[in-house]
Structures are given as structure tokens and as C-alpha cells.
Amino acid sequence: MEPMDIVGKSKDDVSLPKATMFKIIKEMLPPDVRVARDAQDLLVECCVEFINLISSESNEVCGREEKRTIAPEHVIRALQVLGFGEYIEEVYAAYEQHRLETLDSPKSGRWASGAEMTEEEALAEQQRMFAEARARMNNGNANPPRQSDSD
Numbered sequence: 575m576e577p578m579d580i581v582g583k584s585k586d587d588v589s590l591p592k593a594t595m596f597k598i599i600k601e602m603l604p605p606d607v608r609v610a611r612d613a614q615d616l617l618v619e620c621c622v623e624f625i626n627l628i629s630s631e632s633n634e635v636c637g638r639e640e641k642r643t644i645a646p647e648h649v650i651r652a653l654q655v656l657g658f659g660e661y662i663e664e665v666y667a668a669y670e671q672h673r674l675e676t677l678d679s680p681k682s683g684r685w686a687s688g689a690e691m692t693e694e695e696a697l698a699e700q701q702r703m704f705a706e707a708r709a710r711m712n713n714g715n716a717n718p719p720r721q722s723d724s725d
Contacts (some may be wrong), residue, residue: 587625590618600710601704628652664710 595618599609609617627642631652636644647670653662691699 588622590621590625592618595621598704598707601708627656631656 579584592614596614599614603609628649632644632648635648635651635655636642639648639650650662650666653659653665
């Protein structure tokens with residue numbers, strides 16, 4: 575019998591946009607490194623499994639607090655519980671940057687004025703974000719200092 579998630583879809587029904595994932599993989603590697611298509615597919619599947627793992631644990635953390643909505647704090651705690659505590663500082667920094675860029679307030683976010691980005695603007699923004707991520711990886715920020723266990 576195939577494993578099912580909460581809404582009744584099989585795990586095969588859930589994926590990430592492969593073109594975007596392949597682009598991220600390619601941009602994180604030196605230009606002279608090639609990645610076989612099977613390896614790219616495996617990396618995408620690993621990402622899906624990681625998201626499922628974090629989501630499931632976040633849900634459990636949320637449930638233990640008798641909450642019905644998973645909050646960012648639940649995700650951070652799930653990372654700690656699952657042994658990914660060394661990444662929490664970087665995850666939290668990315669979350670804060672995301673909040674500053676898009677979630678200043680529920681009604682005054684980037685899209686509140688009704689103006690939409692053109693395709694060129696969206697592509698430029700995506701390229702800027704990829705460049706920032708690449709710079710963080712290349713500047714040795716991929717493994718931030720460990721957070722103390724007292725938190």
C-alpha cells in the first residue's frame with residue numbers, strides 16, 4: 575500500500591518545480607561541475623523528503639502546544655528537535671529577511687498597492703536572490719555557528 579499524506583494524496587503527487595530546483599543546483603556549483611540528470615532528480619526528491627520531515631515535526635510541535643496553525647517558531651523548534659540546530663541561525667536570518675521584504679504587515683506587503691512585477695522585474699529579483707544565496711554560500715556562511723542549547 576502506498577503511503578498517504580493527510581489530504582489523501584500519494585507522495586508521488588507532491589513535488590517541487592524541477593526547473594527551479596535544477597537552476598538552484600547549477601548556480602550553487604562551480605561552472606566546470608556537471609550534475610547527471612539522475613543526481614538532479616535525487617536531489618529534488620531529497621528536498622521533498624526534507625520538507626515532509628520538517629512539516630511533520632513542525633505539526634507535532636504545534637500540536638504539543640495545542641495550536642492549530644504552524645508558526646515559524648514551530649518550524650525552528652522542529653529543526654532543533656530533528657538535529658538541525660546548527661542551521662537555525664541561518665534559517666532565522668532568512669526568515670527575518672523574508673519578513674522584511676514581503677511581510678511588513680498583513681495588508682501593507684509588497685503587493686498591497688495592486689501593482690504587479692513585470693516578468694523582467696520578477697526575473698531580476700529572482701537573479702538578485704540567487705546571487706545573495708550564492709554569495710552567502712561562497713563566503714563561508716553555509717555553516718553558521720552553533721546556537722547554544724539554552725534556547
